[in-house]
Amino acid sequence: MKTLAVVSRKGGAGKTTVAVNLTMAARAMGVKAVLADADPQRSACDVLKGREESAGLIFETSASKLFALIEASRRAGADLLIIDTPATPEADVAEAVKVADLCLAVARPTYLDLAAAVRAVAIIQRLGKEGVIALNQCAPPRNGVEPPQVVKAFEALRFAGLPVAPVVLRSRVAYQTAFAQMRSVMELDGQQAACAEVRALFIEVWRRLRGEAPAPVRTANDDLGRAWAARPGLRLAPTA
Ligand SMILES: Nc1ncnc2c1ncn2[C@@H]1O[C@H](COP(=O)(O)OP(=O)(O)OP(=O)(O)O)[C@@H](O)[C@H]1O
Ligand SMILES: [Mg+2]
Numbered sequence: 177m178k179t180l181a182v183v184s185r186k187g188g189a190g191k192t193t194v195a196v197n198l199t200m201a202a203r204a205m206g207v208k209a210v211l212a213d214a215d216p217q218r219s220a221c222d223v224l225k226g227r228e229e230s231a232g233l234i235f236e237t238s239a240s241k242l243f244a245l246i247e248a249s250r251r252a253g254a255d256l257l258i259i260d261t262p263a264t265p266e267a268d269v270a271e272a273v274k275v276a277d278l279c280l281a282v283a284r285p286t287y288l289d290l291a292a293a294v295r296a297v298a299i300i301q302r303l304g305k306e307g308v309i310a311l312n313q314c315a316p317p318r319n320g321v322e323p324p325q326v327v328k329a330f331e332a333l334r335f336a337g338l339p340v341a342p343v344v345l346r347s348r349v350a351y352q353t354a355f356a357q358m359r360s361v362m363e364l365d366g367q368q369a370a371c372a373e374v375r376a377l378f379i380e381v382w383r384r385l386r387g388e389a390p391a392p393v394r395t396a397n398d399d400l401g402r403a404w405a406a407r408p409g410l411r412l413a414p415t416a
Contacts, residue, residue: 177250178385181259181276183269183300186292189282190312192219193351194377195260198280199233200360201371201378208255212237212245214272215262223355239271246275256385263292266299273299278385279307281338285314285329290336297338308384309333310377311344343376 182195195211202209211234213220224234232252237245242259249257261272273279279300283293293309300307311330315323326344333340345351350367354360361370 177246177254177257178278179246179257179259179276180381180385181261181272181279182282183261183273183279183296184282184289184292185263185266185269185295186283186289187263189263189284189289189292190345191215191263191282192223192260193355194280194282194310194312194345195258196220196223196355197351197360197362197374198378198381199258200362201374202256202258202382203233204362205375205378207382208253210235210249210252210254210257212242212257212259214239214242214259214268217262220260223358226358239268242271242275256382269296270299270303273303273305276305278381279305280341280381281307281309282312283309283329283333285311285325290329290332293333294336297336301337306384307338308341308381309336309338310341313347314344316346341377341380343373343380345373345377346370 180198182191182198184191192215199209199211210232211220211224213234214237216238218236221234221236224230227233235245246257259272259276261269263269279296281293281296281300283289297307297309311326314326317323330340346369348361348367348370350361350364350370354364357364361367361374364370
């Protein structure tokens with residue numbers, strides 16, 4: 177069983193959105209994923225607790241209980257445990273990072289989120305863990321051109337010290353609509369673009385978790401993904 181910690185030191189960056197949608201994308205693709213809600217706000221529970229299958233899907237927990245939950249999930253036959261973490265306190269974020277095989281640092285393409293992403297990366301590196309950064313709430317391309325804010329975010333993250341996923345999640349009302357219905361975007365009708373980006377992000381993290389090469393990008397984000405994946409130096413050596 178693999179463990180993925182979804183982290184950000186910034187409130188509202190999209191940790192819960194990413195954690196819930198990746199969990200449901202994994203399950204839709206035949207990977208037995210369960211979600212640990214380690215944030216006392218219990219946002220992931222607010223979304224998934226009311227579902228019929230919630231008993232085997234979402235677990236209310238805390239940083240100190242993560243190790244036991246991982247063991248229990250392993251024994252129950254899960255393939256993947258995804259941890260939704262709080263932005264603070266740092267000690268709780270660090271606990272989740274410690275028990276994870278891979279950390280996914282989520283950031284919106286804004287100055288404050290990117291600064292927080294760098295702080296999350298520092299924790300991941302200090303603890304000697306693997307990580308990848310994913311951009312969330314990116315404005316859509318206009319006439320096929322990536323918004324400057326997104327391009328600049330990729331540029332800034334080249335110096336963050338961890339690879340950046342070549343798949344971004346766009347700002348879409350569908351993510352909010354889905355939560356209001358206790359669902360992921362995978363379960364909404366007519367949201368192919370949202371489904372495609374979530375699925376592509378899941379494939380990216382799942383391959384990294386299994387030690388495989390990152391997936392070729394085949395989504396609406398193709399141009400961005402290809403351009404950035406092909407960029408030499410995108411994967412930088414960890415900073416001291
Ligand atoms: N890609 C997106 N498109 C549209 N809305 C989004 C997207 N990602 C997140 N949101 C919305 O932004 C808000 C914050 O997202 P979310 O709760 O996932 O962030 P968080 O990092 O978990 O926050 P917290 O630190 O409070 O736990 C929510 O209302 C969510 O629906
Ligand atoms: Mg949250």
